[in-house]
Amino acid sequence: MREELLRRINERVWHPGDIIPGEADLAEEFGCARTTVNRALRDLAESGLVTRRRKAGTRVAINPPHKATLTIPIxxxxxxxxxxxxxxxxxxxxxxxxxxxxxxxxxxxxxxxxxxxxxxxxxxxxxxxxxxxxxxxxxxxxxxxxxxxxxxxxxxxxxxxxxxxxxxxxxxxxxxxxxxxxxxxxxxxxxxxxxxxxxxxxxxxxxxxxxxxxxxxxxxxx
Known part of the structure; x- marks a missing residue:
């Protein structure tokens, strides 16, 4: 489920600033428990890809962080x-x-x-x-x-x-x-x-x- 939500963000199905469907709607769409939806959205929020506000819903982040992995060269x-x-x-x-x-x-x-x-x-x-x-x-x-x-x-x-x-x-x-x-x-x-x-x-x-x-x-x- 998280992968599908991430795909929609990356492919601009949901644009920066958009409010995405609520937990109940997503749970119904994916046929899963709301706790599963909550866990996926919490993970995306911790990654900085969405912002969550109580009573205001979940939005796609306008300026998500871009992270790089550095390897120490020999x-x-x-x-x-x-x-x-x-x-x-x-x-x-x-x-x-x-x-x-x-x-x-x-x-x-x-x-x-x-x-x-x-x-x-x-x-x-x-x-x-x-x-x-x-x-x-x-x-x-x-x-x-x-x-x-x-x-x-x-x-x-x-x-x-x-x-x-x-x-x-x-x-x-x-x-x-x-x-x-x-x-x-x-x-x-x-x-x-x-x-x-x-x-x-x-x-x-x-x-x-x-x-x-x-x-x-x-x-x-x-």
């Missing part, structure tokens, strides 16, 4: 998908506390020792992306034992650390001396940055800052 696969040969270099690995400016984004204790890694991802031996990552070992204890010579922190976490929620931020920065040297670019060259934080329930897993080389374009499908 950088190796992204590079290889562009037709390039992938390689990586782990520049740094040690335990650190989280810098104060990241506490709002990654809610761990100021005293927690996190595993900090820096990785350069290459495409055809050219720097593709510079990754700075803090990982909460309370969330993934086995992460500490990985050497990261055969697998990157990015790929290991995607494969081994299930997450239930996350936060994603995009912005640009001007290349400082270090990144300008890495990318063989002029200082102040605009670079694309993506920051991502993932959680398993309320437990933060990892915070990563990814700075891409000049000219990088993010492409996604929806």
């Amino acid at each position: 950088i190796r696969e992204e590079v290889e998908g562009r037709g390039s040969i992938y390689s990586q270099s782990l520049l740094k690995r040690d335990k650190q506390t989280l810098p104060p400016h990241l506490h709002a984004a990654f809610p761990v204790s100021a005293a927690d020792r996190l595993l900090y890694t820096e990785t350069v991802h290459f495409a055809d031996d050219r720097p593709f992306m510079f990754e700075e990552r803090y990982t909460n070992l309370e969330a993934v204890p086995s992460f500490e034992a990985i050497a990261f010579d055969l697998i990157t922190p990015n790929e290991w976490l995607v494969q081994n650390a299930p997450y239930t929620a996350g936060d994603l931020t995009f912005y640009s920065v001007n290349a400082g001396q270090r990144l300008a040297r890495l990318y063989e670019a002029l200082e102040e060259t605009p670079l694309f940055v993506m920051e991502r934080t993932t959680f398993n329930g309320d437990l933060p897993i990892t915070h990563v800052r990814m700075t891409y080389g000049p000219g990088y374009r993010l492409r996604t499908r929806f």
Whole structure:
């Protein structure tokens, strides 16, 4: 039944703003109990597709939400998908506390020792992306034992650390001396940055800052 109601909404049998038939009428049409109708309408309301007002009936939402499902990419696969040969270099690995400016984004204790890694991802031996990552070992204890010579922190976490929620931020920065040297670019060259934080329930897993080389374009499908 829910599928039929959804079809009528999607195919504009019922237009945005229209009042749809009441529960009694729908129950009679579909030959089912009103509780079944109520459950289907409640599900559509929770999805934002209809609005329900007591004594005012149920209307098709005028501006329903559009949701997208995002998958965390494996950088190796992204590079290889562009037709390039992938390689990586782990520049740094040690335990650190989280810098104060990241506490709002990654809610761990100021005293927690996190595993900090820096990785350069290459495409055809050219720097593709510079990754700075803090990982909460309370969330993934086995992460500490990985050497990261055969697998990157990015790929290991995607494969081994299930997450239930996350936060994603995009912005640009001007290349400082270090990144300008890495990318063989002029200082102040605009670079694309993506920051991502993932959680398993309320437990933060990892915070990563990814700075891409000049000219990088993010492409996604929806």
